[in-house]
Amino acid sequence: MIYATRKAHFNAAHRLHNPNKSEQWNVETYGKCNNHNWHGHNYVIEVTVAGMPDPETGYVIDLGLLKSIIKERILDPCDHKNLNLEVPFLKGMIPSTENLCIAFYNELKEPVGAAASPDSSLYSVKLYETERNFAEYCPERAH
């Protein structure tokens, strides 16, 4: 198996808040991340495609094409935006790093699969909220 990865970044505002819970629950659960005036991050995203290289191109996927897909599907809707208010495919979701990974994976699954080499497909999405806090979603890996 070869894993090919493209890294990108965007800047956005968010807050962690579960509208089905009380104010007290939200403050106790999320602390300063619940600030109703928002805070924000320089998010870094790494998108990994797994498979075997196409013998004609040497590519699992053209990383320039992957860059374009990430721009269109993730950066354009999310960069310099408010993740709670302005991103259609994140509506109704608590924008934790974990949930963002899953949402970005689902958003990328189809176009990345269409662009990858015949035996290759989207493998994982890794998202850094800060240099110290990050998550990865990798649904095919059992362990």
Add this chain to the structure above:
Amino acid sequence: MIYATRKAHFNAAHRLHNPNKSEQWNVETYGKCNNHNWHGHNYVIEVTVAGMPDPETGYVIDLGLLKSIIKERILDPCDHKNLNLEVPFLKGMIPSTENLCIAFYNELKEPVGAAASPDSSLYSVKLYETERNFAEYCPERAH
């Protein structure tokens, strides 16, 4: 001259907006940085003290003490906050990276000078808005 530096970071929301100007001017000048729903950054701050080391301690300044001053004066009021709305010493200021540097320098000048070695004082404040955009304020340097 010895320059001793302490680095720290905080996460915040902001937008660039001059309330004395029209909406059109703001959109044309600031583009996506003007988004009225905010966006945010993982800011990195580097605070530099210049002077000669105290012969008894070998320190220009105790960097542990400098860490505490940065925490009290910058991180506590700014971390996980909205820089336009929630930071008293930034009120009425356009939170560009340049202006934030000047404001942070002014906020740190007195306590850093009091904590530094006899012949040492605050030299500069450098602020990274992203890894690619940053500014430094260094008022004593002519060139």
Add this chain to the structure above:
Amino acid sequence: MIYATRKAHFNAAHRLHNPNKSEQWNVETYGKCNNHNWHGHNYVIEVTVAGMPDPETGYVIDLGLLKSIIKERILDPCDHKNLNLEVPFLKGMIPSTENLCIAFYNELKEPVGAAASPDSSLYSVKLYETERNFAEYCPERAH
């Protein structure tokens, strides 16, 4: 599977030395890492928890809580310490990067499991001795 990671760091002294072997064996095996006057590192640790996010919080684990557990179990006993002499849970162990990973994993297993979401648990511990030398312990992964 979602993998959520928290990164932390500490500074410590150590030496590589097997007391059951001769001086000659130790010098031949460990070279300059065997220096009896010690040397040291800025260690970076990454602790990963695997599972599915709790639907109420969006968290595999509260990374603020994970930060506290890492501080209490790893940083407090190890930071600015001598790993061969001063850390109770490392007594009698050769502090290679590999062995430190296993020891840190075992130290974190129970408290991380207790703090994680119902279907989540400690997955791996990765330790950077330098930017160029690092190890990861991941007992559940067969390959």
Add this chain to the structure above:
Amino acid sequence: MIYATRKAHFNAAHRLHNPNKSEQWNVETYGKCNNHNWHGHNYVIEVTVAGMPDPETGYVIDLGLLKSIIKERILDPCDHKNLNLEVPFLKGMIPSTENLCIAFYNELKEPVGAAASPDSSLYSVKLYETERNFAEYCPERAH
């Protein structure tokens, strides 16, 4: 399982070009990466060995020995070289990041296996073409 990794770097020129295809196909497929006057990169390679630490040494592999193997097998033939023209074990191969990973893995497999602890062997080779584009070859991992 413990995974021990050594990181190294080298600088080289290359171009992406499939000599069995037309000029037009090459330009359309590889774009600016097909430039016949070459371009180049600061490549970063991470070589990972998996197994259990030898109880006498605490090592999966002596990372100093691994450093020497990487130097002899990868850096000496590739550093400050043209990957299309000057590296014997890359002859006839399109030097995409994916193909380089496979070639480097095959070049390292035997000497790393001979140097590793009894139950350990080469696990993966990861290659960064840039900070944003990278690939990993890990033949034993099914997912």
Add this chain to the structure above:
Amino acid sequence: MIYATRKAHFNAAHRLHNPNKSEQWNVETYGKCNNHNWHGHNYVIEVTVAGMPDPETGYVIDLGLLKSIIKERILDPCDHKNLNLEVPFLKGMIPSTENLCIAFYNELKEPVGAAASPDSSLYSVKLYETERNFAEYCPERAH
């Protein structure tokens, strides 16, 4: 004084060679950097503008505008190119990191000055050939 900086990167091939000198002199002086088959780098450039922020915008220079100028004047002619053969403003120059800094500074001086705030101008160009080798050109600084 405020110093505002924008960072960018490009990948290129080059070799160090003085055509007015003998082959022997070139090999003795430049070693492996003289390889006639070229080698290459992921160059990182930091462009710094010095002055005082415009009170209306809070900017020393619009860093988005600076990004565009760097793209047009440096990245478009240099990215994925051979610096010895293909860049008009580098013709006849030995592409050492030092000389590239001076050439890039001269190329940027006029357009950056035109785009900066009234009292601001281009201050320095810093170029990383690798993470470990870099140079900065700053003609106004005496020391």
Add this chain to the structure above:
Amino acid sequence: MIYATRKAHFNAAHRLHNPNKSEQWNVETYGKCNNHNWHGHNYVIEVTVAGMPDPETGYVIDLGLLKSIIKERILDPCDHKNLNLEVPFLKGMIPSTENLCIAFYNELKEPVGAAASPDSSLYSVKLYETERNFAEYCPERAH
């Protein structure tokens, strides 16, 4: 002025301790950095040479030569050593980051000056004790 820099690293043990002061003063002043069992760091050193490039070579200094000088004068005596006990030119000095900068500058001044281009000389030494704590010694700069 052109500033050319070479970066290197070494790992060492140290403690902060002024033998002319009481135990109580040392503990109060240095805290955990005073630990009598030592601690350690991955030090990063950046050595900068200032001047104008030699027109024949394009170099302020041959950075390969500067690498060798740093290895001989700094890395060989300091790497995997105890800075308080084992480095002749640090004897009797409190190994704070500031003092180490001055000592390294003095150790490098003469050999770097001899290797640099006619109008060039050692400009500064910057030392990172950690990614967050660092100092620079630059004796010719007044501000």
